[in-house]
Structure formats: C-alpha cells, structure tokens
Amino acid sequence: MNNVGDMMNDATDTQAESRADAPALAQDTLKMTARNVDVYYGDKQAIDNVSIDIGMENVTAFIGPSGCGKSTFLRCLNRMNDTIPIARVTGQIELDEKDIYDPAMDVVQLRARVGMVFQKPNPFPKSIFENVAYGPRIHGLATSKSELDEIVEKSLIRAGLFEEVKDRLHDSGTALSGGQQQRLCIARAIAVDPEVILMDEPCSALDPIATAKIEELINDLRGKYAIVIVTHNMQQAARVSQRTAFFHLGTLVEYGETSDLFTNPSQDRTKDYITGRYG
C-alpha cells in the first residue's frame, strides 16, 4: 500500500515540475497548450493529467515506452480521438488560445490547421496528384485548375518529392516506395497549409535512407510549421527535435530542451529509459 502511495505522490510531483517547466519554454511563440488532460478508453485511463506547451518555432518529440499513451495524446491535439467511440477526453487543449474542444470549434477546420502523418504511410488509392489535391479540394482552397496545380507542385517540392515524381504525377500513389509514400503523405498534409503537423512514428516503417530523407525534411519544415513527432528512436529525437517530452504510463514525466533531457535528465525514470534500462 505504501508503495502505491509513494508512486502516486511521485507522479503528482512530476506533474507539478513539468508545469513549472512550461514557462521556461515561453521564449518560443506558443502554438498549442494542454492543461490537465485525461483520456479514457471506456473505463481505462490512458492519459493522466498531462499539461504541455507546444512552441511554434521548434520540433517537439514525444518519447516513451510502448503503450504509454504517446499516440493517444497526439491524437487529442487534432481531435482524432473523436473517431474512436469509446475514447473520452477531459481537460483543456488550446490552439492559439482557443479551446479546441469548445463546441464552437469546427473540427473540420481544426484538422485543416492541425495536420497529421501516420505511422504507416497511407496514401489514398488515387494518383499522386489526386492525393495531394485531396485536401485543397475538400477545403476549397483552389479556385482554378492552375491554382490547384500550383498548390500540388509547391507541396511536393516542400516534401522533397517533386523531382522524383514530376513525370508520373498521374500514376497511383500506392505504387511509390514506402519512403516516397510517407513523403507523399507529408505533402498531402502540407497542401492544406496547416499550422501544426503531428507525426506519429513517421519513420518506423522505413529503411535508414528513407528515414534520413524524412528527418532532413523535418529540419527543412521547422519554423514554417509547429511540428510534433512521436518516435521510439532516441537518436532520431536527438537529431530532429529541440524539445522532448518523456511519457510513462500515461503521465508526462519530464519535458524540456532536448539537449538537457538527454544529457542531464532530472528524473530517474527518464534516465533509465534513455540509457535503455527499460522500455
């Protein structure tokens, strides 16, 4: 019994600390803030009282052992958890100081502003062009064909894919290699000109070369979009992110500058995880 009590105390302490950390990050323009977020799947709690600030200029990495709730939390940020009937989110999440769970917030517009890239590349079974044009079409971003062409080309260039596919824009997107497919998905996400891009283990299905390309791309995109990336790969977190959040068992254990967190973790659990002692 004592043990459990200790652990819970521990967890509350951690929360307090990480919230205390948040203002330290404020030199960055705040894009999204989460306060006291809980997520339940049915009766099971998957996220416990998480508060975090996401800055505009930086890439934020979420790390933590499998099942600790990284994806769950990420999906709260663009309300993708709405698509899971048993999921329930409490607490407050703001985008540019507007509550995204407010009934006045239109989820269609929210998702246009907060884009998402998934673990497994999931291009639609359509042509490369149609894949990228999908978002602009449903949001009515282009008034003419030439405007649409322009958006598609610009997005593909930004995603570093244009040179490879410019001669076969009308071939099926599913015929590309895995890495190309993932960059296509990134192009698709940036085609609607989002403000935030959420990436859930975007490289876990890719080989090292394709991974390097995506990491390079993330570096290029930094500053234009607020980027949040979930990863299992410590080196990757160290390479691409400026801020890192460590999740464990549904709680946010530690959040800080990536360089600090990896060289000088303030929590034992963080240290154990990044030195590979568990997870």
Added chain:
Amino acid sequence: MVIGFAVIAWFTARFRAARLRPLGGDRPHSLPGYHGWYVALWLAIPALLFLTVWSLFLPGLVEQSVLLDPAAQNLPASQIERTAILGEARALADGSLTAAFNEEAEALVPAYQEASGFYGVIGIIATLLLAFACGAYAFLRVRPDFRARNRVERVVMWVLLIASLIAILTTIGIVASLLFETIRFFERISIVEFIFGTHWNPQSTTFSDDPGSFGAIPLFWGTILIGAIIAMIVAIPLGLMSAVYLTQYAPAKVRSVMKPVLEILAGVPTVVYGYFAALTVAPAIRDFAVNVMGVSSASSESALAAGVVMGVMIIPFVSSMADDSLAAVPGAMRDGSLAMGATNSETIKRVLIPAALPGIVGGVLLAVSRAIGETMIVVMAAGLAANLTANPFESVTTVTVQIVQLLTGDQEFDSSKTLAAFALGLVLFIVTLLLNIIALGVVKRFREAYE
C-alpha cells in the same frame, strides 16, 4: 448385416490393439481406435462395393435364367410385349402385384422366385466371404508398429474427396445434357436465327418448325430490361446506401440488428416476392401509369413491377457485398482522410467508395447474374408476351419465363419447342457463368490489393 459385422470388427480389433500395447516395448504407432477403424473399413468397404455391383447385375442375371426356363419358350417374340410380361412376372414374384393380367406371366412366377432366391443367396454368401477375407487380412495386420492411423486418415480423405466431387460431377452432367439437347436444337433451327431473330412465338410451331418463330432477342432484351436495368436501378443505390450506413454511421447496436435482418431478407422465398409483385405492385404501377402518366398501353404485367420487386429482392446481396468491401478498406485510409479535415460523407464519397469500388462492382455483377437467372418473380409478374419494347410499363418476358412455358404442360421431348428451352438454358448458363467468373476475379484482385 455387413455394417453389424463391421461394428463387431471394430470392437475386436480395438480390443486386440489395446492388448498389444503392453507387449511391445515402444508405444504402438496408432491408438487402438484407429486399428478398430482400419479393420472395420476393410471389412465393410469391399463388401459393400461388391453388394452394390451385384445388385446392379442381379435383375439381368435373374431374367436370363428365367428366359432359359421351359415356361418362357412360348413368350411372344415382340420385344415390348416380352418386357411387359417379364415385368409383370417380377412384380408377382416379389408380391407387389397380387393378380396376374397375362397368363404367361403367371407361369413364369415360380421360375422367377427360384432364380432370384438362388442369386440372392449367392450374393449374400459372396459378400460375407469377401467381408471376412478382407476383415481377416486387415485384422492380421494389427500390430504395434502398424500405421493404422495414416491409412484411416487416407480413407477419410478419399471419402471427403468423393463427396465434393459429387456436386461438381452433377454440374458437369447437367451442362453436358444441356449441350447435347442444344446441339439437337441447332440442327433444326439455325443458330443465327435464334440469337439474332426478333420474333419469338414457339407456341405456334406445334406442327411445323418455322425458324422465324425462334428469334430470342425479345427474351434477351426482356431479361436485361428487368434483371440488369430496372432491378439494378433499384438495388444499386439502395444496397450501397444501406451498406454505407451500416459500416460508417450505424451504432454497433443498430448494426447488430439490421445486418441479420437484411440477411434474412435474402432468405425469403422468391415465390413470396412473386405474389407481392403480381398482386400488389403490378396493379399499383398500372393504375399509376394509366391515371397519372396517361400511358394507355400500360399492362397489368409490367416489366417495371417485376424489375422493382426483383431489385428489392437483391438489395441484400448488393448491400452485403458492398458492406464487406467497405469494411475491407484499411482503417488507415479513413483516418488519413478524416485527419485532413474531411467530413464523414466526404471521406466515404471520395476515399472509401473509390477504394472499395472493385469489390462493390463484383457484388453488383453477382447480383445481376442472380437477377437474370431469377424465375419466380418474373413468371408471376412479368407476363408472357415477347415484346421488344423499352417502355417499362409494357409486358415483356424473360428467358427463364419462356423456359418454364416451353417445358410445362404435355410436351414430347424432341419437338423444337422443348429443345429451344435447352438452348435458352444454355445461353443463360453461359452468361451467368461468365458474370460470376468476372465478378469473382474482380473481387479477388481487390482482396489481394489490401493484403
């Protein structure tokens, strides 16, 4: 009786095998039960096979020995009368007739009884000998190291194989007979007349074969109008929409009720739909056409009535195929689209349905092939007149209806009329077969795309 012996053999062999167990050092290869089965099968199968073959030959053998009897010498020479008398004698002998009609038959009865008794006994003795011989052979092989299990498994495999072949062989037989009769038909009526002729009136050809009356185009057209056009106009949108609702919108509870209900709909006997079409829908459509639309040629047996009801009948097929294909589209597609800010209906329209399209098309083709082979509804509601018309309020007829027409009532089985039914059947068979092959191919390719 053979079965009884087999049961006994099963027990004795099992017992013996069980006794063997402690004797040998190693564990016996097969369980005692397998040894039992092995011996029982050896005992029963050859004996039963022999019995089957024997009973095929038995009547011939008996008849031959009866014909050798002195009483048979004064049988009439004509083949037909002979057969009639012999048949009567046989019936008298086994007691299914009590009084004779022909005296010759009466005279043959003792010979019949004697012969069938004699061959019957021979049959039984031979069967038993065979059973014991084979049983003993198998029994002697019951040893600890004997692989009875493998042998029994092989027998089981053969039994299953034969069972599955029966359905296929029957189909092949049916097709062969269709083909045969169709060839006979085309010896009388040219195939070009049949396939391209536009006049169908075989009922007028009882006494003379007028090739001009066997033009099947109006039937093909009627079939397509009802089964592939009107029925599909009803079934495709409704089936697709119900599938979309069930997979994308319905709460789990609603889905768990509605899906079985739809499937039950598929089990309603088509004759019930036929009633409904003929007694309710057809008159309503005729009144509507005459009074509201002013179509004076509207018939009470309209293509529209049959087509609409048939469409309703196949909604469950379309819907369940579409349901399966929509469910087979990976959830990642849906998430990807929703994460772009697409609404549910945009996602369905622009991503899910295009992705599921091959499966949906396959389902529709299967439904078409079912619709054009459907008989009851059109027999009851579509009428018999072979009109070549695009007006859905008029009466048309279909291939299946005409087959029924041609084969019901008193018919000799080699008039052009009846043979025409076989030709129609063959056309129907080929078309539905092709549709099914294409549909299954499309569906299969679609499945592979997502594995």
